Amino acid sequence: MTSALSCIARGAAVAAAALSLAVSAPAAEKRFGLTSFEAIEVSADVIVEVVTRAPVSAVATGPQDALDRLSLESRDGRLVIGQRQFAGDEKRRRPHGPVTVRVNAANLNSATLAGAGSLRIDTLKGQRAMVGLRGPGRVTVGEIAADRLQVAMIGNGTMTLGGAAKTARMTLSGAGVVDAGALAVGELISDSEGAGDHILHAVKSAAVTARGIGKVVVLGRPVCTVRNVGSGSVTCGAGK
Template sequence: MTHALRCAARATPVLAALLLAAGPASAAEKRFGLTSFETIEVNADVAVEVVTRAPVSAVATGPQDALDRLSLESRDGRLVISQRQFAGDEKRRRPHGPVTVRVNAAHLNSATLAGAGSLRIDTLKGQRAMVGLRGPGQLTVGAIAADRLQVAMIGNGTMTLGGAAKTARMTLSGAGMVDAGALEVGELISDSEGAGDHILHAVKSAAVTARGIGKVVVLGRPVCTVRNVGSGSVTCGSGK
């Protein structure tokens, strides 16, 4: 064995140990005790997953320094998820790392997301329900069951909705996209502006106002009233 090969052989265990030491640390975990809530507001750049089951609780996983900044506060039927700012944070050169928050909710009828995070909800139901998105985040609701639904979006985020509502009013602004093709609405009112493309679904009637350059498609076979004052396009009553 040459001198170079002997050196390489001796160095291999040392290099392996250094690589292991430099590898990513295992994610920390933090649990939160919560009181009952019907509304959730996410104002943090984290990934939130909400499922309908008992007991009401939450657990977050991620780097410890990021968990130290995470705040979950439930009061008066509302859960607010946010991030604290510490002195010197503006001088930090590396991000805190990704955080995932898993939440159990007994009953949820309102959800809003602000920022670049994500919010995924399995079920949203009530006589009156509300979904809101502000910023570049991603908001998904698997199954909505509501008499009256209000949807609001501002920015360039993405919203995906499923389920059914007797009536729905949607106010959409910006370059974001709404995919509500799986949300069957009896009577739909939609008012959109900006560059966003939207897929909606109406059963009985659809009143659509489009003011921007985006494309609006309404699935189903409703009675359509269309007011297109922008350079975009509106297709209403296109079937399934």
């Protein structure tokens, strides 16, 4: 009996040690050489962090199996991040652990994310700028500086925006959430439908069209034009 218990204990210890080694194994790393780009498009379910820094480059970390499927290409002024599909992938287990892609960019003015990934950008600037999200992912832009800004969202994702724009047009559809209370827009046009709740910020004027059951709050003290054709609510000129 004692011998059997001893064998079980030794087996448990070996299994625990193996598990510890597997968990603590360092993530693999893959570096990408890039040419300059002004737009980033992400269609992979990965974590992407973009900072304004030279030289332009990208480093990805995560499970080796996932890195083998990761694709980064600079073409026509765009950085396209995607995932390759291999034969038999539908029968394989998904790689354990997230993939994080850290990107250095110089003059980024457009960013789009499709899927369940995450895209975080420190600065987006230009005469014309664009932010897009399709799906359940998350997009965060710390500082936008633009004359004309276009924002589009479809699905149940989350978007957080800061900075300033002279004019902005926002088209928002689905159950997603936009927190743009820290984005001061001179002249704002917003058209939303669905169950999403949105916080916006206008300085001079705000034209708001809302359809569905969501809630729209426009901070600031702009001249407001509101068209609410759903059962949701619109509050425009909420101060601050």
